[in-house]
Amino acid sequence: xxxxxxxxxxxxxxxxxxxxxxxxxxxxxxxxxxxxxxxxxxxxxxxxxxxxxxxxxxxxxxxxxxxxxxxxxxxxxxxxxxxxxxxxxxxxxxxxxxxxxxxxxxxxxxxxxxxxxxxxxxxxxxxxxxxxxxxxxxxxxxxxxxxxxxxxxxxxxxxxxxxxxxxxxxxxxxxxxxxxxxxxxxxxxxxxxxxxxxxxxxxxxxxxxxxxxxxxxxxxxxxxxxxxxxxxxxxxxxxxxxxxxxxxxxxxxxxxxxxxxxxxxxxxxxxxxxxxxxxxxxxxxxxxxxxxxxxxxxxxxxxxxxxxxxxxxxxxxxxxxxxxxxxxxxxxxxxxxxxxxxxxxxxxxxxxxxxxxxxxxxxxxxxxxxxxxxxxxxxxxxxxxxxxxxxxxxxxxxxxxxxxxxxxxxxxxxxxxxxxxxxxxxxxxxxxxxxxxxxxxxxxxxxxxxxxxxxxxxxxxxxxxxxxxxxxxxxxxxxxxxxxxxxxxxxxxxxxxxxxxxxxxxxxxxxxxxxxxxxxxxxxxxxxxxxxxxxxxxxxxxxxxxxxxxxxxxxxxxxxxxxxxxxxxxxxxxxxxxxxxxxxxxxxxxxxxxxxxxxxxxxxxxxxxxxxxxxxxxxxxxxxxxxxxxxxxxxxxxxxxxxxxxxxxxxxxxxxxxxxxxxxxxxxxxxxxxxxx
Numbered sequence: 039x040x041x042x043x044x045x046x047x048x049x050x051x052x053x054x055x056x057x058x059x060x061x062x063x064x065x066x067x068x069x070x071x072x073x074x075x076x077x078x079x080x081x082x083x084x085x086x087x088x089x090x091x092x093x094x095x096x097x098x099x100x101x102x103x104x105x106x107x108x109x110x111x112x113x114x115x116x117x118x119x120x121x122x123x124x125x126x127x128x129x130x131x132x133x134x135x136x137x138x139x140x141x142x143x144x145x146x147x148x149x150x151x152x153x154x155x156x157x158x159x160x161x162x163x164x165x166x167x168x169x170x171x172x173x174x175x176x177x178x179x180x181x182x183x184x185x186x187x188x189x190x191x192x193x194x195x196x197x198x199x200x201x202x203x204x205x206x207x208x209x210x211x212x213x214x215x216x217x218x219x220x221x222x223x224x225x226x227x228x229x230x231x232x233x234x235x236x237x238x239x240x241x242x243x244x245x246x247x248x249x250x251x252x253x254x255x256x257x258x259x260x261x262x263x264x265x266x267x268x269x270x271x272x273x274x275x276x277x278x279x280x281x282x283x284x285x286x287x288x289x290x291x292x293x294x295x296x297x298x299x300x301x302x303x304x305x306x307x308x309x310x311x312x313x314x315x316x317x318x319x320x321x322x323x324x325x326x327x328x329x330x331x332x333x334x335x336x337x338x339x340x341x342x343x344x345x346x347x348x349x350x351x352x353x354x355x356x357x358x359x360x361x362x363x364x365x366x367x368x369x370x371x372x373x374x375x376x377x378x379x380x381x382x383x384x385x386x387x388x389x390x391x392x393x394x395x396x397x398x399x400x401x402x403x404x405x406x407x408x409x410x411x412x413x414x415x416x417x418x419x420x421x422x423x424x425x426x427x428x429x430x431x432x433x434x435x436x437x438x439x440x441x442x443x444x445x446x447x448x449x450x451x452x453x454x455x456x457x458x459x460x461x462x463x464x465x466x467x468x469x470x471x472x473x474x475x476x477x478x479x480x481x482x483x484x485x486x487x488x489x490x491x492x493x494x495x496x497x498x499x500x501x502x503x504x505x506x507x508x509x510x511x512x513x514x515x516x517x518x519x520x521x522x523x524x525x526x527x528x529x530x531x532x533x534x535x536x537x538x539x540x541x542x543x544x545x546x547x548x549x550x551x552x553x554x555x556x557x558x559x560x561x562x563x564x565x566x567x568x569x570x571x572x573x574x575x576x577x578x579x580x581x582x583x584x585x586x587x588x589x590x591x592x593x594x595x596x597x598x599x600x601x602x603x604x605x606x607x608x609x610x611x612x613x614x615x616x617x618x619x620x621x622x623x624x625x626x627x628x629x630x631x632x633x634x635x636x637x638x639x640x641x642x643x644x645x646x647x648x649x650x651x652x653x654x655x656x657x658x659x660x661x662x663x664x665x666x667x668x669x670x671x672x673x674x675x676x677x678x679x680x681x682x683x684x685x686x687x688x689x690x691x692x693x694x695x696x697x698x699x700x701x702x703x704x705x706x707x708x709x710x711x712x713x714x715x
Contacts, residue, residue, distance in 0.1 A: 068107035102131040106145035113152035143167040245273035250281025336369035367425040409442035445476040461657040470499035493531035496665035517545040534665035585610040606642025647679040
């Protein structure tokens, strides 16, 4: 339709179509549903009627092209059971379409995105269509596919490489801001250093002509690229500032998140952003919108909320889902942390608000009567930011529905647990049991997600060898086509559990695979406050800055926080002029310290590694070390280190509350004696 939905002509046509709807064939029905979608009538009774017709005629439907249009348009209205029926029907009909049907494949991927279902078998079929038609894909199509893959967390190494080559060829051809911004957003996150440089320099020349929408797209792409080009950020934010009044709450949140990540600080911009967010908050009554606004405010330099803001949160609490409540709790905790650090105070209002959030969260969890309904809310929650009290109740609720975990939901449940850092042996044992018993119904490419919580939380289920063996066996025939990064992550996860399958190792350690591997070492970050304390004390305990070495890179590419060497009389040996500065890497492991590190030690001497373990090294509910830290200790010991791991909980305990106590602690662990003054 060319007119608006309330136009009399449109209303008359819709009424007439309602009378004839049952007589429409599937092609005409799909076209009419697209007309309704163009009018944003996704939730209209008429669209509901179309969904009912599709449901009744699904068994006899053979036209996947028309069905895919309908699937996208009715996806907001249909039940989970109907969603699964459509997925099954699509799988059945997929081979009936021509291999050149790119638009059908894109629509199927859109449907999966709309229902938030990363169904690997269908996505692989769609991906094969894209790969076989990559020469015909234009910038718009590639951009759509990348957005869909990102949302669904689907990785295709082959598609990325082929699309990257095609997009790189487009750089000199895109000379209009609209097309170049789309190219920047799509190519930027996967581009090499030279291409990134070219993209940024070209965008700088166009920056004055960007619209508000384009500036936001560029900013989010820079966040994905981790690009902190100050000149480009300044240009883009000046455009954002001009259009700030036109952005909606969700867009303001995206701006705030991106600028926070990119470390952008400008008082005038932050003040206007805060003013806008607060003005929206005062008139908003939709729970999701209120939670978005509060979350954005909590990211700003001064995350305070006035009485109006607090009352707005309290007003929507009874209608909030778990994701909303989690966002509110995260925001309030940031607020409390800020007040404690800078104002040295915590108000009773903040604590009361946390108690209310906890109350409504527990109430919502306790009213859940099935795992499916619970999961509808949980799948949008970020497990790593879930408040402690709600997390404990959530795990207890999941344990209550433990028998409902099956091959359909096991991957999602495993992924959620991986991000919570909460060790529940009951849930992990059930996941292992489902994997062993129903492995043939589980897609091979999801095996990594199933193994990950065991690796992350450093837990072996009772049927350990059978579980890992079954998972690896199920994946063996796919090793040659797995995404390289996924294969490396799988090998790493199994290594943390001290499980080393021969076929997997052979697949990783061969020239052909290594040639495909397109990854880089992560750069070393700076010291935390506790690490700085330990470093200074170690220089005193060991007798000087040249007797302790910071940020040492080992042959396993582990970075040791601190290293020292004691001779046979327990006397620290000096490093001379070879100490590596913080944040620097030697050209080759141990190469820059050949006098001591990398060569044989004097007889009777020992190399000591001191590691500071923060809270992220342990499970959230019990002081159980996670798999990565445990494996690192094993590797360092294989290299000949004596490893001293200093837990954050121990270092910050009352027993070590004074400098003398901490110095004694270090002496005792390094020398085996106490020398308190």
